[in-house]
Amino acid sequence: xxxxxxxxxxxxxxxxxxxxxxxxxxxxxxxxxxxxxxxxxxxxxxxxxxxxxxxxxxxxxxxxxxxxxxxxxxxxxxxxxxxxxxxxxxxxxxxxxxxxxxxxxxxxxxxxxxx
Amino acid sequence: xxxxxxxxxxxxxxxxxxxxxxxxxxxxxxxxxxxxxxxxxxxxxxxxxxxxxxxxxxxxxxxxxxxxxxxxxxxxxxxxxxxxxxxxxxxxxxxxxxxxxxxxxxxxxxxxxxx
Numbered sequence: 001x002x003x004x005x006x007x008x009x010x011x012x013x014x015x016x017x018x019x020x021x022x023x024x025x026x027x028x029x030x031x032x033x034x035x036x037x038x039x040x041x042x043x044x045x046x047x048x049x050x051x052x053x054x055x056x057x058x059x060x061x062x063x064x065x066x067x068x069x070x071x072x073x074x075x076x077x078x079x080x081x082x083x084x085x086x087x088x089x090x091x092x093x094x095x096x097x098x099x100x101x102x103x104x105x106x107x108x109x110x111x112x113x114x115x
Numbered sequence: 116x117x118x119x120x121x122x123x124x125x126x127x128x129x130x131x132x133x134x135x136x137x138x139x140x141x142x143x144x145x146x147x148x149x150x151x152x153x154x155x156x157x158x159x160x161x162x163x164x165x166x167x168x169x170x171x172x173x174x175x176x177x178x179x180x181x182x183x184x185x186x187x188x189x190x191x192x193x194x195x196x197x198x199x200x201x202x203x204x205x206x207x208x209x210x211x212x213x214x215x216x217x218x219x220x221x222x223x224x225x226x227x228x229x230x
Contacts, residue, residue, distance in 0.1 A: 004158075033218075042222040043159075043204065048215055055215045091158060103149060104218065106158040 002026075004107035006092050012113045018080040021110045024073055025094030033104060034067055034077050035091040043091070049075065082114045117142045117209055121221035128195055129229050136190040136224045138205030143183050146216060150179050150190045151204040153223065159204065163190070195228045202226070 005024040013019055025032050034046040047057040049069045057067070064083070069075040079086055089111050093104040118141045128134050138148070147166045151159040163172045163179040165188070171180040178191040192199060202223040211217035 043206075043220040045217055045219075048211075048217070050215070056211055056217065058211075093159075103161045103164050106151075106160070108158045111156075 004092055004094055004105055006090075006107035006110050008110060009108065010111045010113075012115065013082055014115050015083055016081045017114075018078065019082045019086075019112060019114075021077040021090050021092075021112070023075045023077070023092030023107060025075070025092070026105055027073070028096065029094035029105070030072070030097045031095045031102075031104075032069060032075050033093040033095075034075070035093065037089045037091060037109070038087075046077070046090075079112075082112075084114045087112055087114050117145075117207060117219040119205055119207055119219050119221035121203075121205055121224050123224060124222070125225040125227070127227040127229060130195060130197060132195050132228075133191065133193050134195055134226070136192070136203050136205075136226070138188040138190070138221055140186045140188075140205075140207045140219075142207075142209060143186050145183065145207045145209050147208045148179075148181050148188050149206045149208070149218070150177075150188075151206060153202045153204060155201075162203075192226075195226075197228045197230050200226055200228050 007022045032049040037043045046059045047067045052069045067077045089109045091109045093106045095102040095104045120139045149164045150162045153159050165172045165181040176193040181188045202225045204223040205221045206218045
């Protein structure tokens with residue numbers, strides 16, 4: 001299995017631009033998670049999908065952030081407009097059906113720098 | 116709100132030493148606790164998962180313990196090797212909003228094993 005796939009791996013953009021991060025979960029996994037990692041705040045959950053439906057988006061920082069999961073094999077996290085404080089590493093993770101017993105498998109992350 | 120603390124933030128040991136990493140959490144109502152490894156610039160890899168009903172888990176040179184009532188976990192690494200150099204993150208899974216399960220992460224301990 002290829003594992004969780006994220007693209008791009010690195011993104012440099014200017015303040016005000018739209019940024020779209022992409023994730024392909026592991027086949028057969030029905031839960032998908034978007035996290036943000038910074039030195040100051042560590043790893044924070046942004047949003048969580050179960051069977052393509054957003055379950056908990058309480059971690060999404062503000063309306064500039066949006067996430068979609070149009071099908072079981074693809075999700076996007078969009079930032080519009082981007083700001084320098086959005087610079088971070090964004091991780092996507094997926095897990096199998098089974099709820100609280102299952103571990104999450106993480107992708108390699110997208111390193112975002114907003115100038 | 117669950118808070119996870121890892122001490123120390125960084126640790127440097129000579130090769131061959133046994134070492135212990137510490138994790139504490141504020142809310143003992145957890146389903147499980149996981150230890151992850153993160154190599155520089157990479158994603159997270161799950162090392163050990165301890166269910167709330169368990170006291171410890173072992174994998175090779177790694178042993179993780181859980182004392183749920185006191186809100187503590189330790190990760191013991193025996194006979195450390197330079198390849199063990201990485202950041203180790205502790206995460207607890209608890210009930211979040213809308214009946215979902217959420218992982219709350221510590222900020223990690225950066226381990227350096229000196230040859």
